[in-house]
Amino acid sequence: MAFRAFRAHSVSQGSSMAERITEEPLPSTKTAQSTVTCIYQANIAGFWRNVTVLWWKNLMNHSLHISIDSVGGDFHYNCKIDVKPWNFWGKKGYKSFDVDGHHVEVYWDLQSAKFSSGPEPSSDYYVALVSKEEVAFLLGDYSKKA
Template sequence: MSFHYNFGLPSLTSRSSTTVQRTTEEPPPNKTTQSTVICVYQANIAGYWRNVTVSWCRNLMHHSLHVSIESVGGEANYTCKIDVKPWNFWSKKGYKTIEVDGNQMEVYWDLRSAKFSGSPEPSSDYYVALVSDEEVVLLLGDYKKKAYKRTKSRPAFIDAVQYYKKENVFAKKSFSTRAKFDDRRESDIVVESSTSGPKDPEMWISIDGIVLIHVKNLQWKFRGNQTVRVNKLPVQVLWDVHDWLFSSSGTGTGHGLFIFKPGPSEAESEKEGSDLGDHESDDSGYYSTMSNDYQSTKSYTSNEFCLFLYAWKLE
């Protein structure tokens, strides 16, 4: 399954653009029941933007967190693995030291009070901090004061920004996730469906409790796109639920793919005379944060955020 829609957006790095494209084309095998949340950030480490991938994984036996930092040249990844639910309770709080391109970095975490709402990613009461040169270059969670106190490090001069989020959700009818479309707060996203029974298949997509998209006769409209508004911000929503209705795998499962992209559609951008396409990027795929282009670089990064939701239907 793959979309053929063109977002018409500039890419901060060529590798990140390739990664996002591959994400939409290579869903995980439908035989797995491992819920995953993968978030990719751009963080300033030792004067350069680098990709930092944070993966939360959970199945019946394990619940883990992986933090992966890409080298400047992109040839290597430096990974730190953390057990979210270890046998020893004290292991839910700790730190590890890793060396990235000759630079020593620390990963601190406190998951002892972490709350979860159906996702392998915590919803509150935790922190995960990535420290470089006594700066917290990436901070996840709402225990920010505790993180700074524990790490004895200052906030980063340049904030990390999220590039995209990919989540696999397993359910029968209702699939939920969260995403931050602006600087205010995270929004709750719920996709509900009715694909069995005497009535025609239907689908509802709601954000923050408000149904923004209602698709009737889903058997004829299993692929589509629509622009909605969340806190007055336009958000493009694309869906492909072909496998929900016509899967021939014989396994009793199928998945739908949903993409949520803040910003107007390509046609709307052209109508407004957007000049985003004139931005020139560094062919190396990394930006030195010491240059005068930082503000524009950060603006492009925040505008490129995408949420990929794989909704695996269990019968």
Template structure:
């Protein structure tokens, strides 16, 4: 989707509204659930606000980075894919040009010194820059000085804003990710731990920055729920659905966790919306229906936790 910058508030809301339907139409299966991080940003390119999707993924052979920019005509997005094979050092730094609705975009990247911590998305010592008309419309990573020097571009008048992140994590008992609940503040480390087998009742812990904020006992009865916690005095809504962990074949489906900054909406009825056939082990989580994007809600984190035995 794309739109003129003069109506930013209305336009940003318009971009966010189709996400719930999009996620419902794109169910996750074991076949498609690779080690992957998807981040969607709102950027101003060639006179329009557009969604830019960054996908970091990895398999046994290599990492890959995919950049997708939406068209104003609702056609197929414009794609730029980069393979980062470990034995090709030169491929970790590069430059590529592609067109979006007749406008040239330049993608620059340098991941030669990038640090990783188990996720396909690097944590430090890298940059990925998207340049339009000599303006750096999207800049990822912490090596910003190097990026500006190489691209010779000027900073964007309005910075790109991430409004959702989706990550698939594989583990036995512990699943971790990181996210910014406020774009101007630091990233938070989020860890979900569980004990679903053994003589004791199933339990689950959700911690942020090393502090356990949610502890669920008798998980077999409370496998779906929601709670609002405070992170640096900021309210964050947490939704969880771990039905698959307890009642489905190992590896057949995932637990889903949603982290959404802000207070719950007064007229929302999460419990009623999410009830349904609790025996489903293959379809999308009941919590897809809780997604509600508005001007006051510009970010959501989706954590797909796949248990490996």
């Protein structure tokens, strides 16, 4: 499994498998909603692509939005995961979609995830992208569980 980053900055969750390209949290204010956007590069469907991960939180739920760029970068393939605190089903799961005609799967386990004040989990979780039957991208500190 290989990842590239424009800027070497280790992922704060302890994963040594992916590195952030950028991190753009919104200014710290007392609002009911917050987001964190991280951009990575991963080899998905045979090409290095930007993978944008958006963690979003409001008073009612947490969401995870993953966007993968097409080869030319002019199109984005999207996957949205809602993690509602009162529903068990959204905290662990699987989705699949096509990226430039190639099957990509997203697996996640946020059942035990610990969140601080922000929308991004701080520990005890994983989010994995699988392409060509290999883990192409992995976030979180539960890599063995993934």
